[in-house]
Amino acid sequence: MRLAAMMRLVIEQMRHQLALGTPQLALCRAAEPHQVRGQPGVVDPPGPGLDIRTCSAEDLVVLKLFASRPLDIRDAEGVATRQKGRLDWRYIEEQLRPLAELKDEPAIFSTLARLRGPSQLGE
16 A cells, blocks of 8 residues: 555646656665765655655765666766756765765766866866
8 A cells, every 4th residue: 555655646646746847756776875975955755654764866866876787877867968057066966076086986076077067167
């Protein structure tokens, strides 16, 4: 019953976003502590005891760049394109730096720089 209620809420949210012309929904299960930190928001559920936590666009970019698989990089590019001028690039870099160092993958920062673009280096 709880899963069915959650799925109805997700479908309702997707319909609302489609009506507004802003369909942006990604679902995932957080397995690591860095996946639940950040700037979460909560969508009020239709019933008691059911929370759907969402992450900010910035946190999604961090997670996608940390994964750095081709599809994840395309996803991050899509977020950067849709959110052009509204992303907090400093926050993204602050969150991504320790993760990239942990992964020992400095190439993540060249991808980040490409996404930011030359006009957003000061943000």
